[in-house]
Amino acid sequence: MKAKNQTPNHCLSPNEIESRLKSAGVQPTAQRIAICRFVLCEAKHPTAEQVKAWADLNFPKISLATVYNTLGILVQAGLLKEYRFPHTESSVYDNNLTSHHHFLDEATGELIDIEPDQLSVNLKLKPSFKIKEMEILLKGTRS
């Protein structure tokens, strides 16, 4: 069961993006709306460079600084999550806002979301450990 939070893959209209930004307290500039069209919709775990590459094709002119600024603002506003994985230096951005894990296909480099219902973890730690968050990365290949 999903669709409780917004599901990615369905593109939001510029108007929907605009109102989302506004209600998150982010001024909806043309650059920000353009970047959101990509990172809140079709992109799956893009890096800043990939966002820049997409923007270069879809927006008259946008600077790398604005890409970084906007991604940071979206993360701060809670509209995007930032992940850093061991296999690359670059941050990746995720429009899946629910708590989830990741599978790295070592053959292709592709990152795939693993929803929490696809695995269960049983902790047997001493009670002195207070766990607030758990990040799991599975690595392997997919046939």
Place this chain on the structure above:
Amino acid sequence: MKAKNQTPNHCLSPNEIESRLKSAGVQPTAQRIAICRFVLCEAKHPTAEQVKAWADLNFPKISLATVYNTLGILVQAGLLKEYRFPHTESSVYDNNLTSHHHFLDEATGELIDIEPDQLSVNLKLKPSFKIKEMEILLKGTRS
């Protein structure tokens, strides 16, 4: 300058380090032995900079390039593991060579080894996923 007074759990003698390096096919130079005294023994998840800082106190003169070279060689030789975690840019090096997980104390920044028997994971993935490795980072605080 030496600091022989601390007796961490299993400190190897310079001779033991030397034979370990030799049997791993690594030429045991003075710099490498010095670095090993730290990273194979008392250090817990040090960064390259921390290794450099220790070396500056315990070896006449050592360059940062040699620290990085040596850490890389030790990792390649299988005597050390390198981890990259989301909360810092710097790699950390680990002399615990068994497969294990980590707990990050968000209050102190301390990384603590979590042995596999301290948690169990049940995967319910489609059989197309071939998992080769699993990296788990727990975040929280310890009382």
Place this chain on the structure above:
DNA sequence: TCTAAATTTAGAATAGTTCTAAATCTGGAA
């Protein structure tokens, strides 16, 4: 329309790491 504040931008700065190429060591061969 006007203006203060927000945003965008190019380029400089930064941090961690790797690379380069010259100096220095080292294990054997002679």
Place this chain on the structure above:
DNA sequence: TTCCAGATTTAGAACTATTCTAAATTTAGA
């Protein structure tokens, strides 16, 4: 021993991802 080819060490340059700086521009709204 002496010698030397190859390994190692080193200082500093280069590199990459990201952040910072400060000037130009856009924007909201009075």
